[in-house]
Amino acid sequence: MSVTEDLPSVQSALPPGLPAVIQGMLSRRTTNGPFLPGPVSREHQETLMRVAQAAPSHFNSQPWRFVLIENPHTIGEVARIAGESMTELIEAGVFFERYRRYFRFSTAEMEERRDGIHIDHLPGPLKPFTRQVFSDAGLKVMRQLGVPKKLGEDNRKLVQGSPLLLAALLDKGEYRPGELSGFYSIFGLGAAIENIWNAVSSLGMGIQFVSTPMEIPRQWAAVQQLLHVPADLELMAVYRLGYLPPEQPRPTIDWSSRHRKRLSQYVFRETCDVPETDSPTS
């Protein structure tokens, strides 16, 4: 897919012939669908760890730690926990209550806001309820149709079918929430993860957050236990990775989130009083 298709609002204002590294960053994306079952080569795993390590960190403290997980039993357990968490969050309506404000239901809404995620793929029986899907009435319909279970099972399969999981941790000696070093550590880990995220597609791979267990403290504790996280490390996030299949089937409920805000919506000039001017082509 070309960069133009990927990020129309940004690309239209950029000169042609961009360096590959910038093209790569502009086409970075999240993979919602399945990966090929084959293992990720050790060489590629090491490359990803090296790009992570190339990130900036406060005083070069390199507060990040990573666990590369290929053991099918461990992956299966994380998958089970992720699937169960997904079902629980949807069933109880917690997910939509927490995140409703990010959901967009039409191209027009997405065009105007240019942020959030556009729910553009729903199972047939739910389509007439697109706009109500995340309301209380919609939740009732979803429960009746068994959607929470189906979504949980879809999520379990996606994680289970991923050949590689990556856990990202922080050294608690650096990561002290409430202090600046806590912020710096998260900032550094974010930069390290972003390097990985930017690198995967050039290796033919994709990446996605496995976030549902984080939403439920007892499930997050179960993941920590599974990975034998010691007292001096904090588990911050888990990702699934793998090589991309040529065709990428979409999950039962899926979204797209390629829009980005216009310059005038997020950049200011000199002070916060003056929004940046959009270029005529953007």
Ligand SMILES: Cc1cc2nc3c(=O)[nH]c(=O)nc-3n(C[C@H](O)[C@H](O)[C@H](O)COP(=O)(O)O)c2cc1C
């Ligand atoms: C802090 C953070 C949390 C995220 N959580 C999830 C998640 O739970 N599940 C998921 O599929 N993607 C997750 N994402 C990815 C975003 O949904 C995605 O980056 C955004 O929609 C833009 O899409 P893109 O990455 O394809 O450009 C997360 C990203 C960040 C930075």
